[in-house]
Amino acid sequence: MILIENTMLNGKGTDILIHENKIVRIGSDLQSETTGDMQVINGQGTAVLSSLFNGHTHSPMVLLRGFGDDLPLHQWLTDCIWPVEGQMTEEDYLMGYRLAFLEMIKSGTGFFNEMYMFPRLALKVLEEIPMKGLVNYPIIDGLDWESGKKQSEDCELFFKETIPPEGVQLGIAAHSIYANSESSLCWIRDFTSENNLKIHIHLSETEKEVEDCKAAHGGMSPVEYLHSLDFLSDRVLAAHCVWLSNSDMEILARMAVTVIHNPVSNMKLATGRAFPYAQLKERGVPILLGTDGAASNNNLDLFEEMKVAALLQKHQSGDPTVMTAGEIFHIASKGAADIFGTGGGDIREGAAADLILVDLDRPEMVPLTNITSNLVYSTSGNCVRTLISGGRILMENRMFEGEDEIRNKASVCAARLVGETL
Ligand SMILES: [Zn+2]
Incomplete structure (x- = not known):
């Protein structure tokens, strides 16, 4: 006691x-x-x-903190992030998870929703540092289902052999519509539906993602495209959701998708638009708050994230009554606890x-x-x-x-x- x-x-x-x-x-x-x-x-x-709930993060990216700041998004990814990620060893991942968990605990976060490689290593560290969280097996096939198929086989094995520590839930992360083939998205849809699992995905983060999707899929937006695949449901947790049309928001509301706001990352990477909070709230869409990875934040401090979220909404709308302190604190605590069912x-x-x-x-x-x-x-x-x-x-x-x-x-x-x- x-x-x-x-x-x-x-x-x-x-x-x-x-x-x-x-x-x-x-x-x-x-x-x-x-x-x-x-x-x-x-x-x-x-x-x-x-304690607070981090709705979207990539924990081991704390190791890349401060590396390649202030660059255009594409250059940042291709010159800095991806080459370094390609060289990360098992020890790097373990230390990245440990450092991120330490940072989250020291800033009041008790639960996190993860999206990164090597979920088995995340679970290993969670045995040492018993935070709560949703650890997602990541499927990212670079639009090549041959590679996605191998990941899906290992994913099935992961779910067969894994008993998560107390307070830890398991789900699946689909990176995004631009990094996942249609076959992988359909496989994830079916597997998560059969096993009642949550899906964590990046969605409508940038204008380029929306324009490219429309060009590739007969004019459909990323939300419309996922809806056409029957992918959307109340098990889907979609990070960013910045570039949404009214019709996208109607679909998200109807399908009871949860959206995750990441204001610092959006502003640092110059997403160019503010998360449509008032419109999503009006439609009753469930909302979480996340830091995203530390490489685009550069910390995992949800207190700072709450402040920036509220300031961004007020600044963008010209209305200081939008997103009160009470509302954003609720989103980062009780609202999130209800979405994740932690009690x-x-x-x-x-x-x-x-x-x-x-x-x-x-x-x-x-x-x-x-x-x-x-x-x-x-x-x-x-x-x-x-x-x-x-x-x-x-x-x-x-x-x-x-x-x-x-x-x-x-x-x-x-x-x-x-x-x-x-
Ligand atoms: Zn992210």
Whole structure:
């Protein structure tokens, strides 16, 4: 059992009792009610909140942080990202996953939706660092189904032999309509439907993706093209969704597709348009927030992402009432928990014990007129003092066991990778 003493919930001092993976009691002076072995956390000077959900990321890309910044998208991919990715070894992937998980935990993220190579290595690291997440087997065949077929065979094997750690879900990632053949998209559609799996895909990120799709598929947009393949459903989580027409949004709403907003990556890569938040919200489309990979962000801090998301919507619409702090915090916490079905996302008895203690003894947290406003607009992920996931303490008082070793080894991997291609 874990007892958090004297933290603050909804403006009031309280204790929180955690048993196994759930919050079992919220109240005052719980110490006197409990007996037996108990780990006590002093919550003085903190507020307790749900940990955050990163709706779209490519974890090991943290190793490419700061490499090839400020280049045009195509040059960035062909000259920097793809050549380095081609040289990454198993050790690089392991260190990339470790560094990303460390960074997410230190900035308050307890759950992530992954899209990257070697999901088995992600699961191996999740045995060491028990975050929650959706780990997706990636299918990307470069429009060549011969290569896609091999991936699909290994994918079937992966699902046959894998028992994920507690709190970890498995799904499939299709990279995009421009990097996946039609046959691979249809295979993914059928396999995920038979096995009731989620699909994680990049969709309508750039104007070029839309124009190329229209040219290749008889005038259909990427959303219309996927719809024509019967690919879209409430199991699909589509990242970016920036270049959408009204008819695309109608289809996404009708098919109950979840869309994932990645504002920092979109702005850094000059996507040239803002995510149509108000129009998607009006149609009731479920929305997540993600950082994308660290190579196009350059961090995994969802506090920063919440702020940028809200500012971008206000700036673009000319309406400061669009996307309030409360709305974006909900998208990054309870809204996401409901989409991923974790049973958490808020602090109540019976909820999953996925929570953070944020430090209120910081200058940017004073005054505490509106804590949600401070969380979204004033502070950063550095305010997170303690993170508990599934009833396990992953960080306490900003101490993460083995942090120095992860940082040092990941630096060595990154220096070698980037050095080799310069
Ligand atoms: Zn991405």
